[in-house]
Amino acid sequence: MAILSKDDAQAILKKVLSYSTADACTVGLSGRTAGNIRYARNSVSTAGAQDTVSLTVESSFGKRSGIATCNEFDDATLRRCVQRAEEIAHLAPESPEYMPPLGPQTYLNPPSAATTPLTPAGRAQAAADSMTLCAAKNLAAAGFLDGGTRFTALRNSKGLEAYQQSTNTDFSVTVRTPDGRGSGYAIADVTDVSKLNTKALTQRAADKATGSLNAKAIEPGKYTVILEPAALMAGDDLSLLGGLMYGLDARSADEGRSFMTKKGGGNRKGEKLFDERINIYSDPMNAEVPGQAFDGDGLPARRMNWVEKGVVKNLYYSRFWAEKNKVAPTPFPSGFIMAGGTQSTAELIKGTAKGILVTRLWYIREVDPQTLLYTGLTRDGTFYIENGAIKFPIKNLRFNESPIIMLNNIEAIGRPVRLAGCLVPPLKIRDFTFTSLSDAI
Amino acid sequence: MNRRDFTTLTGLAAGALWLPSFPSLAGNLVDPAQLLEPGLDVAQKKRLADVALNAAKSAGASYADVRIQRTLNQGIFTREKQVQNIASGESFGVGIRVIANGTWGFASTNNVTDAGLAKTAQQAVAIAKANSKVQKEPVKLAPQKGYGEVSWKAPIEKNAFEVPIKEKVDLLLAANGMALDNGASFVNSALFQVNEQKYFASTDGSYIDQDIHRIWPTFGVTVVDKASGKFRSRQALSVPMGMGYEYLTPKAADKMAGPTGSDVIGYKNSYDILEDAARAAKQTKLKVTAKSVTPGKYDLVLDPHHLGLTIHESVGHPLELDRVLGYEANFAGTSFATLEWRKKGVPYGSKQVNIVADKLQANSLGAVGWDDEGVKCKEWNLIEQGKLVDYQKIRDQAAIVGQMASDGCCYSQSWRDVQFQRMANISLKPSPTKMSVDELVSKVDKGIYIAGNGSFSIDQQRYNSQFGGQVFYAIEKGKITEMLEDVAYQTNTLEFWGACAGSCDASDYRFAGFFNDGKGQPSQSSAVSHGSATSRFNGVNIINTARKIG
Known part of the structure; x- marks a missing residue:
């Protein structure tokens, strides 16, 4: 599944709540579509992609609560997840710190980035910009770039409804001199990936590495x-x-x-x-x-x-x-x-x-x-x-x-x-x- | 704890305060009864593994391995007289790793069907081929024979998941009660249990089915003196172990007394949580008013619970070959013990220091039959009489140091993550000649006995470290005299191991262990044990950590 829109996410949550027989039920849906690339010694060591969506159901009977999660979304799985949360709740001891779900709330709408996160090729290029600069200067780069989009949606039996989507990219690089006597570092995280310049950051780390000899x-x-x-x-x-x-x-x-x-x-x-x-x-x-x-x-x-x-x-x-x-x-x-x-x-x-x-x-x-x-x-x-x-x-x-x-x-x-x-x-x-x-x- | 962990803490599914430090719980939260249901049988797993391996080869892989893994876990969390959370998790999926065009590729899926595995194998090959364009060093994999269809099972006596939750909750609440009855203001306790059902197959011809168990009961006791505003804590002296629930049935022979006058009991292969909780509360009360240490040089006598962490940080990590070669430069760091440094022949420690890596030790967290790339596990020496003789390495590293074989210490925390070099159990050998804890202490003129591991910090090349502990006792003229507080030692790895003046004998040998050793980006956890006997280190620099804030 990809990143779900507000309507798609709330439609799933609404359906899940309709299966609940508990006194109170809160359901959350969150997911991330992201990728990363890792390199060391001016060469890529690992690269990966992540595409996950997870549903969490918290059911309560009185002060007894149970939580179950799943990451498949057919009706049968959703029903089973709700049943599991309710079964766990029945088995749980009463919590003296139990708080009932909140009613409807008003939320701010934080600004989101206009750009989409990097593609696998974009991530490889960003890493290559860093490695190439270091290889040309006979320095060794080790770095990690990880970025993507995530969403979170909430809904409960008291009528609370929430949804937010955000993007984030993190990059860090350590540059070392070949004799191991100098090391420098730079790091950045951005919401808007067009603001990420891995070459400039690597240059900063390289300057620190040679300057620390x-x-x-x-x-x-x-x-x-x-x-x-x-x-x-x-x-x-x-x-x-x-x-x-x-x-x-x-x-x-x-x-x-x-x-x-x-x-x-x-x-x-x-x-x-x-x-x-x-x-x-x-x-x-x-x-x-x-x-x-x-x-x-x-x-x-x-x-x-x-x-x-x-x-x-x-x-x-x-x-x-x-x-x-x-x-x-x-x-x-x-x-x-x-x-x-x-x-x-x-x-x-x-x-x-x-x-x-x-x-x-x-x-x-x-x-x-x-x-x-x-x-x-x-x-x-x-x-x-x-x-x-x-x-x-x-x-x-x-x-x-x-x-x-x-x-x-x-x-x-x-x-x-x-x-x-x-x-x-x-x-x-x-x-x-x-x-x-x-x-x- | 980092920012994101804290954010997670406030999240819906994180009713349990300690969940973020228990990464195995990354699976789905399920009914505890599900933890007793059998997974796929071996024949099904072999058939699926062959689907993945064949798909990888057809797509152009020169090598492929597949891990079909089901991880089960449960965390029970209490404070004082109440249960905070009980979470049972199940995670099931497949990770496929390939070499294509001389480059690694990895992909994983929880769609455990023929189609899902074939697609994932093709993805792994596609990633390898894409990355091969920027690859500078083609992978050289140490040859490895296939073992055919084999299996390994942790020799546990009682699967912790078979114990009713009520029994486990009652034990934790009873431990809390012991702490409260003995003067604790607050107590948190938890029980973590893990079962990894791991099936590995590779194009070398191995089909390896393994069943791994881990358990960790723990607590933290705090005493608050409201009048002075002072508070002190003491953590459990339990040890995470590669055992079943039998670890929680105390046996007298496993209780290891500290030096006379110290009121310290350590634990070997079973743990008395009730006794330790009561003792922790009593000791914490004493800590509130204990004498603040005078800084200076002291001879240290370190118990195995404490020393295990120092071994982990100052021997285990610097002798990981990926760190030595620079693969961890951007995060965990590199190592002072480079290949060039080793050639100089500088002693790592005194002649008393013999350190062994071992993936076989019974009850240890690192024990398995084969590692996550199908290499049979073994024991090997890292430091002999103070001299560095070897590193920890996996298949794609052996050739770099002129060796023909891996050491069998490759591990991934789940099917979702790619396997890489992780720390084996690293242990200090006990003295071959008879030596009791009291005898060891009796020869110390001015020293400090430290039990339990506490605050710890070490630089990215593993030279300079600072360690605290749980309880500290002054030693004067061969005798324990009084409890001390505000104690930490600062040292340099080579000075510290050079100052090792001997250990107790094997009767005092036991494990320390860690569930959550972190390395890699994205970070992965692994569990590892460190054995030692109580040992002496001469002339170590002690600092006083007390401060005043406005």
Whole structure:
């Protein structure tokens, strides 16, 4: 099956709901038509295509719920899927946290891209552009391009109806020198694939690779750093900003097991935790990072301030936790926007007397949830800055730092760029803590 | 957890908090009774496999293999006194891999019919031919004899899917009760069970039917001190195993005591979840007020649950040949242990370090008869007396390092995904001479005993690492003295293994294991075990991880 239109998807969902004998039933249909290509050593290693549609049925009798899924859509299979969900519900224990389905909702209509995703030949060409550039310079490219269209549709027995379609393409490339002494990285994700230029991105990674040859060791310690957006947010791993934002959960804070927990009980919503220049919000209507219009429960997404002038303005409340605390539920957004200034990374470098430019951070893991202390390492292009210019490449370093401390040590905020579905500015930060050196290149 | 996982978490089908870390659940959610229904019989699978292989050859493939795979799984999730979710999944389909024009091609389908398989085989060949136009290095496949019709079955005693869900739920809730009765503020517990029914056939003439089982009971206990706002957690000391439900019937002989004074019990081939939950709550309460460590150099005594993760990160990964050759450069990374580095003869570790790769070990997560390209599994040495002697490699890599055969460590997480080189069970051999945990500790003047694996991070070439743990105890003049907190060690792989001053004997040897080792783009998970006995490492750098936030 291909991407289903709103009408086609809702027609299937309507039919499925008509088979339900449960007290409440929510059905979801989602699918993705996508393809990827992977290469290394300037040669394609794997390529694949994905065309999936999946139906999910959640049936409830009282506070007992069951979920079943299927990916065939003939009437008999659909009926069986509903029956299975109902059988599972009958067997399930009552959930004290059960929430009945929402009634009809009004949704925003986030902008969608005008272009269609790349064809297999287009993906091969995009990869070839990257590999050819590197082969000509005697460098080795390893990259991954993955893109496609997805749709999500929801309908429930209370009359809720939702549908959204979106496109997305992710590309990343690592370029290494043949002797393994230099490595550089570039990454981009786009809604509109015509904005993806794999050649330009590969050039950026190649420049970092050749520029990072003959790296010098510096003493670990506290340094002023310029963290490029890829050092702050990642789509495929934990990140300093991602970790912070995903941690703004009301329940874990109220339960006493979060950095947002207040001493003596309750949470720290409303407290100023960061420098007053920190503003973080989500906006599904943003043209550059259009978001999801609804979450899995069908809760509508709206523009929401999470951090305003350094003050935590909102936490995520699930429907259950919101009802328990008599507040409105706040769904988790599909992306964040960290407001910034107008300076590019290059301009931030110009204004730096002494510091370190970090291209990317890697293997970030939580060390202490109490303080949100993270550890990880620099990777694929780390440079020493002196008197407003890059002086020399430096060896990679391990950091131990909390984003809460980091966002109190702000020197400058650059111009946000899109990364992993978010808008993230480069940040200049003082006293960023590096604890050891790494020989990794 | 990444952005998309979190988005998934809020999704309709994700009532269970931990589902995204259990990728095998990617199949359809089904009635648990369906997990006991038989799949296709072997004769049907052979006939379908031949359809796929013949279609691939007719389309121009010089080699083809087909995996007909049914993966069954179940996750049960609870917190405190309530069940959060019970999810049973089934995924069934076929992956076909071919070589055409010297290039790999792969396609998969869940349309398991003659027509569906023939079409998918043709797609795989078409992809191979299209990619061959930009291919620089033609595939050189190590020769492999066909084994005919053979089978392998994990030697489990009790299929976990045959155990009534109520019994499993009651066990988890009882464990939660033990934790709460012993001072836990919160407890989450879960039981993951997997059965891979995998049929592999290739144009080499192998038809291999395998039945693989995995199980992982686990929990996390948290104690909150409201007055100070401080909280601490401790995870279960259970180990994901290649076993059936028998893992959850505790046997006294499988309880492995830590050093005297430590109140640590590790587990070998069976697990006492009730005892561990109670002990975890007691230990977590102590962690809230335990002394914060003074940074500096200490001799470390590491229990196997902890050491397994260090082995995984600092030996298992850097000795994967795809990483060494640069195939993972854009994601997981490369390796310091390059072919050139190996030629220099620099020691990987002290003479005490003997590390073996093994796809046969009973009860391990990596044990199978044949890998996902029809190579018979084996045991082989990676490090002998501190010297690197070999890597982990599959059929298309052997020639690159001048060898004639694969090591049999090719794996795919499902029929949907292409197989590639994955980590075998990688284990540190125990001491050949008698050595107990207390004896090992008795020789340490100033040290720290660490049990359980915790926070971990290592660079993309596997030099610099930082590891935490679950519980930490100070060792002074050969004795455990008190519990410590805020402990992590930072080290360099060669320094760490160079500092290995010996291990306990085989009586202390046991597995650590991981269900979700990630590699590749798109990322795939594999499950792997790491055996070791409690071991000593001299003069390792300890940092203090306590911080103050405003």
